[in-house]
Amino acid sequence: PAYTLEVEELPLPQDFQWGTATAAYQIEGGASQDGKGPSIWDTFSHLSPSRTNGENADVACDHYNRTTADIKLMASLGVDVYRFSIAWSRIIPMGGRNDPINEQGIAFYSNLIDELLAHNIAPVVTLYHWDAPQSIYDRYGAFLNTEEFQADFENYAHLCFSRFGNRIRKWVTFNEPYIISIFAHLNGTLAPGHCREAGTDTKTEPWIVGHTIILSHATVALMYANEFRESQNGEISIVLNGHYYEPYDQASSQDRDATERRLLFYIAWFGDPVFLGADYPPAMRAYLGDRLPTFTTKQRELLQRAAPVNTYYGMNHYSTKFIRALSDPPAEDDWTGNTEELSINSEGKEIGPVSGVAWLRVAPEGFRKLLNWIWKRYRLPIIVTENGCPCSGEENISTAVDDKFRRWYFGLYLDAISRAIYEDGVAVDGYYAWSLMDNYEWSAGYGPRFGIIHVDFQTLERTMKNSGYYLRDTFIERRRKS
Numbered sequence: 001p002a003y004t005l006e007v008e009e010l011p012l013p014q015d016f017q018w019g020t021a022t023a024a025y026q027i028e029g030g031a032s033q034d035g036k037g038p039s040i041w042d043t044f045s046h047l048s049p050s051r052t053n054g055e056n057a058d059v060a061c062d063h064y065n066r067t068t069a070d071i072k073l074m075a076s077l078g079v080d081v082y083r084f085s086i087a088w089s090r091i092i093p094m095g096g097r098n099d100p101i102n103e104q105g106i107a108f109y110s111n112l113i114d115e116l117l118a119h120n121i122a123p124v125v126t127l128y129h130w131d132a133p134q135s136i137y138d139r140y141g142a143f144l145n146t147e148e149f150q151a152d153f154e155n156y157a158h159l160c161f162s163r164f165g166n167r168i169r170k171w172v173t174f175n176e177p178y179i180i181s182i183f184a185h186l187n188g189t190l191a192p193g194h195c196r197e198a199g200t201d202t203k204t205e206p207w208i209v210g211h212t213i214i215l216s217h218a219t220v221a222l223m224y225a226n227e228f229r230e231s232q233n234g235e236i237s238i239v240l241n242g243h244y245y246e247p248y249d250q251a252s253s254q255d256r257d258a259t260e261r262r263l264l265f266y267i268a269w270f271g272d273p274v275f276l277g278a279d280y281p282p283a284m285r286a287y288l289g290d291r292l293p294t295f296t297t298k299q300r301e302l303l304q305r306a307a308p309v310n311t312y313y314g315m316n317h318y319s320t321k322f323i324r325a326l327s328d329p330p331a332e333d334d335w336t337g338n339t340e341e342l343s344i345n346s347e348g349k350e351i352g353p354v355s356g357v358a359w360l361r362v363a364p365e366g367f368r369k370l371l372n373w374i375w376k377r378y379r380l381p382i383i384v385t386e387n388g389c390p391c392s393g394e395e396n397i398s399t400a401v402d403d404k405f406r407r408w409y410f411g412l413y414l415d416a417i418s419r420a421i422y423e424d425g426v427a428v429d430g431y432y433a434w435s436l437m438d439n440y441e442w443s444a445g446y447g448p449r450f451g452i453i454h455v456d457f458q459t460l461e462r463t464m465k466n467s468g469y470y471l472r473d474t475f476i477e478r479r480r481k482s
């Protein structure tokens with residue numbers, strides 16, 4: 001049924017920007033090279049018993065030592081942009097505002113940026129992709145202490161703008177605040193996995209973490225606007241992720257309400273304060289009560305001044321799920337909106353074919369609907385800052401490189417963007433495939449492969465996959481059609 005979807009290769013605008021994305025901890029390796037300090041991921045990936053499939057990213061793709069070759073390979077695909085993240089503890093090993101700076105770490109990113117520009121690739125820089133310096137976590141719990149974190153993050157961002165900003169047109173403050181709050185501080189499947197330590201309060205901590213991220217983003221966006229934007233001529237925003245959701249039972253108003261509530265809890269939690277300068281969605285307050293922090297008058301002013309600084313909506317998106325409302329009154333242990341996520345609805349219909357990981361199914365129509373939902377709510381041009389999938393059968397290099405499933409996924413998701421632009425009037429400016437190369441998939445270790453370049457983790461040899469060539473060609477073709 002839905003499985004027979006065919007790629008139509010629909011047009012994309014001539015100035016549509018395409019690229020690839022990565023994150024420092026997932027590819028760099030060089031975990032303690034050239035003075036880098038440890039991050040919470042260095043700690044988390046070495047815990048025993050392991051919470052990361054027995055694997056760490058001490059070496060990962062060794063991109064730290066193979067930058068030049070990696071950029072050359074990427075450039076051969078004709079990308080316009082490359083989104084990467086800076087490892088905070090590489091440039092401030094202890095992380096704090098009174099701690100020393102590591103010039104060797106700065107030199108690494110400075111060279112990376114220069115090499116990208118030499119290949120006509122525009123760098124898009126994420127300041128925070130999950131790897132907080134271990135030292136700020138040890139000292140004050142990192143995100144758990146809003147004022148301390150805000151001040152240290154501002155200092156770190158200021159350093160980045162000062163040293164790299166003359167060459168950067170697009171900044172991202174945080175990657176996926178929902179994941180940082182919920183997966184790292186409620187489920188504990190990602191670092192620091194704080195909730196699994198003694199004396200923690202998972203009823204309030206995930207929401208404090210979210211609060212810290214929102215306020216730190218606002219502080220830094222405003223600081224960029226006041227001190228750097230004019231001379232550096234760049235823009236700044238945040239990247240939010242989120243699935244799209246369909247009701248489990250279309251006939252059930254409870255399921256339909258729960259579906260909208262899920263989007264509010266996932267996306268509007270951050271989107272409303274950041275892009276609208278508004279309070280948390282009322283649905284969250286109604287459900288969470290005092291567990292959700294409140295913005296002081298001063299903080300609301302900060303949010304309102306910072307909101308218009310954001311010039312784009314950074315969207316990470318992978319899949320769609322069905323939502324079923326849970327019992328009312330809510331179960332005590334469900335704190336993310338009283339909903340259950342499923343891949344099959346009440347009529348037994350699957351949301352779409354499964355990829356190489358269970359949580360990711362192919363559902364391009366959901367992507368199109370979410371593009372519309374975001375556009376309608378925030379009215380900012382959308383940049384798809386991550387999208388992609390792993391396939392089955394990737395243990396073997398020959399089948400891994402002939403990645404038909406991934407090509408199909410990319411083709412369909414790009415069709416969805418075309419429809420959103422030309423049929424629905426949504427502004428979508430760019431698309432960054434996740435990921436440039438196979439890498440360390442966090443708690444899943446080296447299992448799932450998201451790359452358009454294959455990496456042999458024994459030899460570290462790189463091989464372009466067919467999906468890489470497909471993206472190169474499809475962007476040439478599709479942009480010609482417009």
Ligand code: GBH
Pocket residue numbers: 023026175176179183241316359386434441450
């Ligand atoms: C993004 O997260 C990240 O930005 C990127 O670093 C990552 O490599 C990429 O996606 C691919 O995963 O097993 O049901 O608990 C996306 C959010 C959160 C999606 C954790 C997968 C696990 C779902 N991810 N989630 S489950």
